[in-house]
Amino acid sequence: MNPRLYNKAMNANRPYSGLIERLKLKAIRPTRQRLALGKLLFERDGEACNRHVTAEQLHSEAAASGVRVSLATVYNTLHQFTAAGLLREVVVEPGQSMFDTNVDEHHHFYFESSGVLEDIPGHGVELARLPEPPAGSRVKRVDVIIRLA
Amino acid sequence: MNPRLYNKAMNANRPYSGLIERLKLKAIRPTRQRLALGKLLFERDGEACNRHVTAEQLHSEAAASGVRVSLATVYNTLHQFTAAGLLREVVVEPGQSMFDTNVDEHHHFYFESSGVLEDIPGHGVELARLPEPPAGSRVKRVDVIIRLA
DNA sequence: ATACTTGCAAATCGTTTGCAATACC
DNA sequence: GGTATTGCAAACGATTTGCAAGTAT
Numbered sequence: 001m002n003p004r005l006y007n008k009a010m011n012a013n014r015p016y017s018g019l020i021e022r023l024k025l026k027a028i029r030p031t032r033q034r035l036a037l038g039k040l041l042f043e044r045d046g047e048a049c050n051r052h053v054t055a056e057q058l059h060s061e062a063a064a065s066g067v068r069v070s071l072a073t074v075y076n077t078l079h080q081f082t083a084a085g086l087l088r089e090v091v092v093e094p095g096q097s098m099f100d101t102n103v104d105e106h107h108h109f110y111f112e113s114s115g116v117l118e119d120i121p122g123h124g125v126e127l128a129r130l131p132e133p134p135a136g137s138r139v140k141r142v143d144v145i146i147r148l149a
Numbered sequence: 150m151n152p153r154l155y156n157k158a159m160n161a162n163r164p165y166s167g168l169i170e171r172l173k174l175k176a177i178r179p180t181r182q183r184l185a186l187g188k189l190l191f192e193r194d195g196e197a198c199n200r201h202v203t204a205e206q207l208h209s210e211a212a213a214s215g216v217r218v219s220l221a222t223v224y225n226t227l228h229q230f231t232a233a234g235l236l237r238e239v240v241v242e243p244g245q246s247m248f249d250t251n252v253d254e255h256h257h258f259y260f261e262s263s264g265v266l267e268d269i270p271g272h273g274v275e276l277a278r279l280p281e282p283p284a285g286s287r288v289k290r291v292d293v294i295i296r297l298a
Numbered sequence: 299a300t301a302c303t304t305g306c307a308a309a310t311c312g313t314t315t316g317c318a319a320t321a322c323c
Numbered sequence: 324g325g326t327a328t329t330g331c332a333a334a335c336g337a338t339t340t341g342c343a344a345g346t347a348t
Contacts, residue, residue: 029347031303055338070305075338089243095313096337097243109283124280130295131273134258137297144293146279148286178322180328204313219330224313244338245312303346314335321328 019043026084036067037077041087041101050102052090052117058099092117092145107144120146168192175233185216186226190236190250199251201239201266207248241266241294256293269295 019038020030028034040061041051053061059074078099081087088100092110098117100108107125109118125144133139168187169179177183189210190200202210208223227248230236237249241259247266249257256274258267274293282288 029302031347033304056336068305071337072306072339073304076303091240091243094238094240094246095244109280109286111286112289118283120280124278125276126278127274127293128277129273129275131258131269133295133297134267137258137260139295140261140298141296142293143296144276144291146282146288147290147292148282149289178327180321182329217330221314221331222329225328300348301346302348304344306342306344308340310339311337312335313337315333317331319329319331322326323324 022086026086028080028084033067033069033073034077034080036062036065036069037074038081038086040065041081041099050100050119052098052100054096054098056096090117090143092147108146110145110147112147112149120144171235175235177229177233182216182218182222183226183229185211185214185218186223187230187235189214190230190248199249199268201247201249201268203245203247205245239266239292241296257295259294259296261296261298269293 019035019042023030023034023038037058040058041053042049044051055071055074055078058078059069059071062069062074078087078089082089082099085103086101088103090098090100090108092098092108093115100117100119102119107120109120110116111118125146127142127144130139130142168184168191172179172183172187186207189207190202191198193200204220204223204227207227208218208220211218211223227236227238231238231248234252235250237252239247239249239257241247241257242264249266249268251268256269258269259265260267274295276291276293279288279291
């Protein structure tokens with residue numbers, strides 16, 4: 001397909017609203033696969049969508065929505081998005097990573113029985129005191145995970 | 150070896166101090182491998198030892214100290230000890246679990262560059278507010294991980 | 299035109315499992 | 324003696340990699 005026409009069409013019915021621009025800003029080429037995955041990640045259920053997916057889940061979703069993407073590409077894309085600050089990787093279980101579309105500072109509930117990860121709404125967690133980071137190190141991130149049974 | 154003599158010898162130079170009894174209390178048979186691993190885990194550097202090891206690390210240590218234990222047994226043992234409340238499993242990285250000999254409530258520093266996990270001393274972390282657990286669930290554990298770069 | 303991306307299949311890594319041989323009580 | 328435990332090697336699931344073919348700028 002002529003790429004110029006392709007992009008025009010994309011903007012016409014705005015199925016990727018700001019996605020193309022967002023990716024370009026991060027020097028990530030807006031390929032068909034990346035746009036499809038980005039759409040699934042960032043543009044589901046309107047604006048306030050914060051999702052927590054595994055690579056396998058996203059791969060299934062893509063397949064379900066008729067997009068053919070290889071699992072390897074899903075992994076590549078998730079990591080690229082994470083490196084670009086569009087996603088955040090959260091580790092709660094040994095053996096698989098979850099990717100969170102909410103990159104603001106926040107914490108999580110983890111339902112051990114179902115494997116579901118969920119943002120803790122608002123300022124539900126307040127850290128009153130944090131220790132000094134050991135000499136020579138700086139705090140990169142503080143993760144609070146409330147494990148539920 | 151005659152088990153009676155074996156146990157007597159064990160107590161004579163106390164290489165397993167209370168370990169045998171601790172295991173028996175949890176209905177875990179004090180086999181040679183479990184005692185060796187338990188010793189490496191709980192009785193290094195005197196009393197105040199809190200260690201954070203992966204299965205592979207413990208397996209290497211065992212080998213280094215001349216004990217022949219299969220990796221499968223190391224995994225079995227770590228999980229049995231964890232189920233018995235002698236260890237706690239901590240997940241900080243996708244792809245491998247760490248086991249913490251400190252089972253009291255406490256939190257962690259994680260040095261991303263080296264992969265080292267370390268207890269935060271004293272009451273370095275204070276959680277001033279925690280959210281209500283969602284209906285139908287109860288808090289099993291709260292993990293705070295301070296990731297350092 | 300060129301460099302970046304993709305898909306596939308194979309490789310890798312941590313972990314688990316099946317089962318015969320062995321150790322504990 | 325009878326059951327639990329061990330070791331080995333094979334199986335496993337998630338993730339990564341190498342490389343030829345396809346795509347974006």
